[in-house]
Amino acid sequence: MSADVAALPGPLTEEYTARWSELTGRWAAQPGTTLGTLGPDGTSSQLAARFLAQQHGLSVELFVTFDEVLERLVDRKIDYALVPSAYQGLTRFHWHRDLRLQAFFPQATPEYGIAGRAGTAADLGPHGTPVTVAAMWEVRRIYAEVVPAALSDREVRWVEAVSTQHAAEIVARGGAELAVTNAPGIHAHGLRWVAVRPGAEILWTLFGPAAPARTGVPA
Incomplete structure (x- = not known):
């Protein structure tokens, strides 16, 4: 194994921590920041979003499909999108030129x-x-x-x-x-x-605009 590969976990841990610190700092500064994800109540996405909302004072909006979540995020109608790594269309969020992966975290689903x-x-x-x-x-x-x-x-x-x-x-x-x-x-x-x-522990991704919105919506 090369030295570069052996050193990889350190930078990844630092990146994970830095992104969370930056994102939660924004949330703390703007209570009620809107997080969009898949509904209705009871989906694994809604449960993960509710957990974040309770911890960080967020407002959650639920949509019928992740296509709608993506559209609303690109149009700046919501501030962030919560998308599970298991979602087959996740690459559309990753590769959208107007979006950025803001943070990620592991959490188990229900049974x-x-x-x-x-x-x-x-x-x-x-x-x-x-x-x-x-x-x-x-x-x-x-x-x-x-x-x-x-x-x-x-x-x-x-x-x-x-x-x-x-x-x-x-x-x-x-x-x-x-x-x-x-x-x-x-x-x-x-x-x-x-x-x-049993439920599975998966990665949850949080996407936001790649640059600050002109209307004042946080990046």
Whole structure:
């Protein structure tokens, strides 16, 4: 291993600390700074945003998609965006010429898994028939990871959802038989776990404008 590679953790730690100090200093100077992320209440993004809001006096705005979050941030309608590293479109934030990665931090999500309505296991149709599963693209792999043996040979027909809460809502109103969702999703929509796994610790990224806004919105 080269000397440069061996020395890498030091500069990374310093960069992490410097960015957090700079960002939280701005937040302290401007209470009510607006942080946008994916909603509704109960998404892992909303829970992470709520944690930051409670710690730093932020105002949180929730959007249906991260496309909307990106658009509002670029238009300076919100001050910062909170985006999980697991989001498949994160590169659009990284590579946008008008945005800058302001800071990042690790935090675990709630429990995730497969959920259905009460009595779902008996209502999935005959053995060998397809099963409909509502899920965000980013968490579909969890299905194969935790699916019970009784369902492992069933063809999956995916129903697209824009959030974990949306997936749970789709199942609650009969639009799919199962959902890949999180613990707040099953509680909010009266579902039951079919299979569950612990949450995952992921990196959360915070983006803001690359330069100060002319209107006075913080960078």
